[in-house]
Amino acid sequence: MPTGMHLRDARQQLFEAAERVLLRDGPNGLTSRAVTDEAGCAKGVLHRHFADFDAFLTELVLDRAAQLERQAGALRESAGTGTVAGNLSSALTTLFGPVPVAIVPLVTFREELRARLREARPGGGIAILADVAAAVGAYLADERDRGRVAADADLDSLTLSLVGGGHLLFADRDPDPPAEATVDRLVTTVLAGAVPRRPGPDRTGDSGA
Structure with missing residues (x-):
């Protein structure tokens, strides 16, 4: 070559x-x-x-994190439409695509990369996982404001469970990503009790679950 x-x-x-x-x-x-x-x-x-290889990797991760932010915008725009579980299932499948999932162990594998990312992104958290968590948490807050997530729901715990469980599902790509039904089962299990069951259609034409 x-x-x-x-x-x-x-x-x-x-x-x-x-x-x-x-x-x-x-x-x-x-x-x-x-x-x-x-x-x-x-x-x-x-x-x-790039100044060195870790500088290159830092820019790579930041660039891909910016892409995740744009994809996360679609999740927030879905608030109030469809179902909460359906929106989250679709979002997890998108946000935990092959490249984001592969970047997570790269960040944990390289100490210097983690240090540079902390400088570039104050606030802590593992890049990519922190971005997914921010997107899911913001979406859940939007849905709580609309009454489609219980007012007393622990959003931090729900977010942690969805992101942690989702990452485990998608990180195990042997040989393929998890089936849609598997992702749906995770999301509905985590949301059990947090998404009110309405006796009839809400203003968006669905049950919200």
């Missing part, structure tokens, strides 16, 4: 190459050489755009 290839939008192409390596070889296989080989460029290309 040529090593002097010019890359258009080199940052994104390097990010995409890193994702492919990460999905194929895991965190241990993600090296600067593996990324540039995958992208078909000289190793120096990466270092022209």
